[in-house]
Amino acid sequence: MRFALITTVVTIGTLAACGQKGGDQNQSQTSAPAAAPAAAPAGPVVEVKMTGNGSTRAAFEPSTITVPAGATVRFTNVSGGPHNITFWSDSVPAGGAAALNAGMKNTVDNLSGPFLTQPNETYEVSFANAPKGTYKGYCTPHLTLGMKIAITVQ
Numbered sequence: 001m002r003f004a005l006i007t008t009v010v011t012i013g014t015l016a017a018c019g020q021k022g023g024d025q026n027q028s029q030t031s032a033p034a035a036a037p038a039a040a041p042a043g044p045v046v047e048v049k050m051t052g053n054g055s056t057r058a059a060f061e062p063s064t065i066t067v068p069a070g071a072t073v074r075f076t077n078v079s080g081g082p083h084n085i086t087f088w089s090d091s092v093p094a095g096g097a098a099a100l101n102a103g104m105k106n107t108v109d110n111l112s113g114p115f116l117t118q119p120n121e122t123y124e125v126s127f128a129n130a131p132k133g134t135y136k137g138y139c140t141p142h143l144t145l146g147m148k149i150a151i152t153v154q
């Protein structure tokens with residue numbers, strides 16, 4: 001028991017030291033603000049399922065949604081993946097692309113989110129600062145199967 005306590009103290013001390021060092025390095029390498037700890041989205045969260053049978057059927061469920069301003073849409077890979085969410089850049093309202101670029105992490109292409117391969121893997125798109133209007137998107141692997149979604153920001 002005593003050994004476990006000592007180990008814990010040493011570990012915390014080491015982590016603190018590493019954190020400081022990392023902070024110094026980040027300052028010299030990038031001007032980006034320090035990454036916020038992985039936190040829950042600030043605004044309301046709207047859930048969308050990504051479904052399919054892996055061959056002939058794939059869909060966003062629901063495929064038409066209306067969300068309040070500042071909402072986050074959380075996509076979950078339910079079945080028939082890999083799935084992703086890509087927005088047609090010419091479909092979004094003026095200023096929408098910039099807002100989406102800020103609200104989409106780990107994009108693989110312009111306004112194109114990463115492929116979700118694991119069961120129940122999620123991907124969140126923040127519509128913080130996104131202008132009102134309709135954002136049309138699709139799943140890159142399943143566009144030919146008609147896997148499309150229209151998200152209207154109120």
Ligand SMILES: [Cu+2]
Nearest residue numbers: 058083139142
């Ligand atoms: Cu898909």
